[in-house]
Amino acid sequence: MNAIPLVALSCCVALLMAAAGGYLVRVRMPRPPVGVYTSGDIAVLCVGVVLAPLLYLKLPGVVVSALFGLVLCLAVQFTLAPVCSGRWAWGLALVAAGATAACSGHPVAVRACTDVMLAVAVVGVANLWTQSGMRSAHAAGLAAVLSCYDLVATTLTQVTANFVTQVQGRPFAPMLVLTGGSPPVAVGLGDLLLxxxxxxxxxxxxxxxxxLLAAAVGVVVTSAVSALFALGALTAGFPLLTVLGPLIVLQHVLWSRRLGGERTTARWRSGTDSPTPRPDRLQPDPALTSALSLTPPTGLAPGTWIAIADGQILGTGNSPGLARRAARQRGTDTLPIVRQL
Incomplete structure (x- = not known):
């Protein structure tokens, strides 16, 4: 296989990463009213990714192209909306979709127009998920599930091969394609998005x-697979996520352990460098530690409640309320900590 398109594919991946990173730094996307990401959201997303190709294989190719065209048009619009006005974003998205559909029958033009729309959509979707609060743990979980699915769909079954055959050459195909042929020099939408x-x-x-490390790992994996195709070691579709997915999980685990957790979206927006500490790394309250370690005087019956403030026992009683009341009667302005003997 010609090495030039394979090198170009790795360069395209690197450029998309750089574009997405620049978008993240400079553009703040409006957060959709969907709350925060949970493990259930990631599970639903994984189910959708797994079932979508199976559904599309049951539909006519024209219908599949129309569905992907609608999705790409919407993705291009919400990606461009924070950069220009909403009307301009809609206009550009509709023009791009119309031009892509009009190029049907001209393979090179179809690939070029679809690739541009796909690149803009990937930048927007990745930023939307990131800025909406997707955590590293969620991305790692998604990568783990999709790596297993990619292995099954691409290597152990013909799902991916049949799907590529169905959409190849059509407008709005969910692949970044540089050349035709079998196999084409391309990377699938799921691989590119991760x-x-x-x-x-x-x-x-x-x-x-x-x-930077994550980006470098992605480019190296893409380049290594491209090199194997150039050398003839690979001749058919390769499940890229089976290599990339475990490396994403490994990076998440290493950084989480090294830093003690990950930053929330709010801390990231505020410019806070340190991540939110994990519960097992939170420091105990000094006042509580002091109250628990205080040795009570002799003579108090077991089961008595004591109210402690400023390192002293200020009140006692047969219930927490009576102990606090006794402390207030002594004139303390500090909310006492109550414990039972």
Missing amino acids: LVLFPLVAAKAFGRTAA
């Missing part, structure tokens, strides 16, 4: 160094 997404999530969760 390649671009994880460096953004790593930047938010762990900082610039983690983001």
